Amino acid sequence: MTAMDPRSLRNAFGTFLTGVTVVTAHGADGEPLGFTANSFSSVSLDPPLLLVCLAKSSSNYDALTNASGFAVNILAETQKDVSNTFASRVEDRFATVDWKVGPNGAPVISDVAAWFDCSMHNVVDAGDHAILIGEVKAFDTGVANGLGYARGAYFTATQEVSSIQVDSETIISALLERDGKLLFLEDDAGQLRLPSRTASKGTPTKELAALLEEAGIPSSVGFIYSVYEDESANAQHLAFHCSAGEGDSKVGSFLSLTDDVLARVKDSATQTMLTRFAREAQKGNFGIYFGNQESGEVRKIALGE
Template identity: 50%
Template sequence: MTETLDPRALRGAFGAFLTGVTVVTTTDAEGNPIGFTANSFTSVSLDPPLLLVCLAKRSYNYATVTGAGGFAINILAEDQEGVSNTFARPSDDRFAGIDWSASPNGAPIIRGAAAWFDCATHEIVEAGDHAVLIGRVRAFEDAGANGLGYARGAYVKPGTLGAAVAAAAEGAARVGAVVERDGAILLLGGEDGPLTLPEAPIETTNSPAALRAFLLARIGLPTHVGFVYSVYEDRARGWQHIVYRCDAGFGAPSEGRFVPLTEIPYDRIADGPTRDVVRRFAAESALGNFGVYFGNETRGRVHPLDGKA
């Protein structure tokens, strides 16, 4: 006997699970690009390199995708909500106005995606009113951006500036970064002068992509911009500070140096609020538990996060 469940309620319960947002792409028999938004995506295996996405059998694209022999997964970046909406809605040409190029194996890759995977179809598994499309990864690229999230019928942007700016007091805003690598953080400044974190006016760093570009130009290293770490008002200067956690790539920085967290010269850090940010980061790194600070330069609250994510 099959138990009867309310499909709408079940879908709502499934929606409690926070997922990423992807666009699955391939080409039809004539070489035309096709694509659709999907959040039923996950990695499967590293050896061999496998991933999967679920496709509804009633989908207009079902026959094309399952018969194509290959496809690409584009993990959308947090500023690509519009792209997600475009590929989720019926359209004669979803690629009109979309900047894309062909992957090494011909599937469309959307410019600005947080990451993409070019796959050969490995296996198709029948699963109720869907099919599980398992792909073997043949090529991929990671742009280092945060992915767009989705839960309870709404988008979630884990690293967006929007929530932080909404919490900011009126006045000038600056965006800074705790750039970490191998148990050390990047501090700018001369050998004997004051030290500080890299930061810039929000007008030039008003998105994770802009912050990455700023850091690349300033320190000469590629970085991954993670989550907001601290949002505080410096009342003495009339500034609102928004600080991100960032991971740096390999190589020597063109400006500043990486200082081990156990050797930070706190007496040389340029100002008290920055010193507090660095001190808290060093303490939280030692414990492996991080939080997000909201407040001003003297008083606020740390909202804890589980683990290092």
């Protein structure tokens, strides 16, 4: 086998779409340290383990491989500057970010999509890198979407939504979820509907943002959950799965998708969609529906065993 060109190999590895993290710890002198990494993966749920790879050429190599623990901060899509800071040779990387000491002692960066504070489970030698395996001792998840990375460039869920174009009357609906419950609006007869707006041309970003703003709580756009043509209403429907943070909504109520709640949903096509959503949410394996108000197909978008 001929020698591989390192740059070409790195470019090939870079075609894999990943999230962006900042790995943090405290050095032997007690000072915080950290670096940007996309070589992150969950490993196990029982016990809760994750891993991240660290180059042996890193200035933080000795400190991190000898640390009692570390944190993995999954950056939000608005934190490209944080990624760039921790990927550069800045003397004090923590001077420009808001952070605190996590429950297990590692630095935790504010406003990230999620963070995991870990004890060091194992350090595995792996060529020109070391694999740091951490046991999760504490974690938290926000509502922000994670920052994506592929082929040397960032990408975000918001960019994906902004690229969608509609050129006819389209009903935009939000499946605004919090702790397994969805936000519903109720009419005088007790019937339920999802927060919705109508768009006629351009991108649905403005209408979707307005729906989330009306709720008045922290939230973020996730992914398209359903696309279908309502032939009877001569309109297209786009439903987006969104995440909601804490606080009381200014409109409607968050309700569990029980049989009683589903029976009160006014539109039959929406009722069918929500029945599927309730089933898929139990396993976290979602799909996108394409079709019309009566029939179509579901294309899976999540991997699972």
